[in-house]
Amino acid sequence: LHHGGHLSWTMEALHLGCPALRSHPAPGLKPKHTNVAFLKTHKTASTTMQNLLFRFAECNNLTVALPVQACSHQFCYPRSFTSHFVHPHTLPPNIVTSHMRFNKAEMQRLMPNNTIYVTILREPASMFESLFSYYNQYCQSFKRVPNGSLEAFLEEPWRYYRPDEKDSMYARNTLTFDLGGDKDRPATDVAYARGFLAEVDRVFSLVMIAEYFDESLVLLRHLLSWDLDDILYVKLNMRTPSSKRSLTPGLPSKIRAWNSLDARLYNHFNASLWRQLSALGPACVAREVKLLRRAQERLMKSCFGGRMPLLRSAAQIKNKDLRPWQPSGKVDIVGYDLPVNLSRGFSSQAQELCLKLIMPEVQYTRVLLRTQSLRYRRGYQLRPAQQSRPLQQPVRTAPPRHLQVQRGKLPAPASGTGSTSTSKPAAGTQGRTTKLGPKSSQTQASLTQK
Numbered sequence: 001l002h003h004g005g006h007l008s009w010t011m012e013a014l015h016l017g018c019p020a021l022r023s024h025p026a027p028g029l030k031p032k033h034t035n036v037a038f039l040k041t042h043k044t045a046s047t048t049m050q051n052l053l054f055r056f057a058e059c060n061n062l063t064v065a066l067p068v069q070a071c072s073h074q075f076c077y078p079r080s081f082t083s084h085f086v087h088p089h090t091l092p093p094n095i096v097t098s099h100m101r102f103n104k105a106e107m108q109r110l111m112p113n114n115t116i117y118v119t120i121l122r123e124p125a126s127m128f129e130s131l132f133s134y135y136n137q138y139c140q141s142f143k144r145v146p147n148g149s150l151e152a153f154l155e156e157p158w159r160y161y162r163p164d165e166k167d168s169m170y171a172r173n174t175l176t177f178d179l180g181g182d183k184d185r186p187a188t189d190v191a192y193a194r195g196f197l198a199e200v201d202r203v204f205s206l207v208m209i210a211e212y213f214d215e216s217l218v219l220l221r222h223l224l225s226w227d228l229d230d231i232l233y234v235k236l237n238m239r240t241p242s243s244k245r246s247l248t249p250g251l252p253s254k255i256r257a258w259n260s261l262d263a264r265l266y267n268h269f270n271a272s273l274w275r276q277l278s279a280l281g282p283a284c285v286a287r288e289v290k291l292l293r294r295a296q297e298r299l300m301k302s303c304f305g306g307r308m309p310l311l312r313s314a315a316q317i318k319n320k321d322l323r324p325w326q327p328s329g330k331v332d333i334v335g336y337d338l339p340v341n342l343s344r345g346f347s348s349q350a351q352e353l354c355l356k357l358i359m360p361e362v363q364y365t366r367v368l369l370r371t372q373s374l375r376y377r378r379g380y381q382l383r384p385a386q387q388s389r390p391l392q393q394p395v396r397t398a399p400p401r402h403l404q405v406q407r408g409k410l411p412a413p414a415s416g417t418g419s420t421s422t423s424k425p426a427a428g429t430q431g432r433t434t435k436l437g438p439k440s441s442q443t444q445a446s447l448t449q450k
């Protein structure tokens, strides 16, 4: 384990010969873009993306906007996002990535002007199958269906679905809802669908596609001028094969018809992803994907004692910080455990990286809130007494990273803003502090070096 991998990856990336990039500065030469709003949609590989962004934020000493405790680990979803849902110790932010129902005006109020907006979509049939199994015990529209049969639901969805009841957003056009749209607009309202799609296109610089996760990451890396090391990940929040059902012929088209707004979104942004990939150059993309997968394998082998990690059920995971939240007894969400002897020959930073790489959403949100709150309090204590302000108005000793959220205008913490949605447990400020310092990107590089 030694430093220097970072540079070698950058050099390799520079030698990829991406034709479309020659007229632009190559990634690695431009400063990294650090203001990013990632809209975390449901069941789209968004937890894997969130983990990557959390790690990037920690490595680069950035601030991540996190929900107030009353909102749990998400921004009071399914309520429309407002900056009152943001914990005051996490302001002003560089990155936002927790679940929310998107609200452009409120996001723009929170984030710096030069924020790059990114989100992710998944093919509606496989996404709906995942939603149906994950929220089977919560969403009334699903609970009503005899024998929890997906086929029965799709045979007569209006028999089971109530547009206005709690958790109905998991049962129809979830992507549209998460993006702030009207999930119940009839498919015949083509003008609405077109207008909504155009708005999403205007706001989001990149719409990733879960089925082409690595290719999407390559685009993200170029968009943000990040290094290959910054986009390494381990897949999180997966179900066991026994929790999944295969879709019988005819079912995917029924799902797409029921979720027609989502299907439109997916078709549009899948096509636009491939246009962007082709502009970058298929050979260049293929080589970057290969480099990414090789680096990922090396990183995982480093963390897991020379082999690829085994997927484990929550009960098999000894470290409770690594146990993924389980939605019900009927679905198994798998995770990973670290080898007990990992500390041998590993710096504490390298151990920390391995831990964070596989840390589930709820625990990582809690840890991050704690670290950021500590940082905030330290900054608060260091200020001269005459400048004291109420705790709700965060003031840093370091210069602010942007001036968008002015101190006087910062929202007060939302007390009593209970989430109405199905929730993983609240992300409180308790929990073990696990600090990943600013030098960790070097550690990540050294773990992945050939």
Ligand SMILES: Nc1ncnc2c1ncn2[C@@H]1O[C@H](COP(=O)(O)OS(=O)(=O)O)[C@@H](OP(=O)(O)O)[C@H]1O
Pocket: 041, 042, 043, 044, 045, 046, 047, 048, 126, 130, 210, 211, 213, 234, 235, 236, 237, 238, 239, 240
């Ligand atoms: N890298 C990558 N590529 C493709 N697919 C991936 C990836 N990482 C996670 N997954 C799959 O994404 C599903 C979980 O999505 P989310 O993390 O967004 O779910 S959640 O809404 O936050 O609970 C879940 O899908 P299902 O297993 O079908 O439920 C994961 O297996």
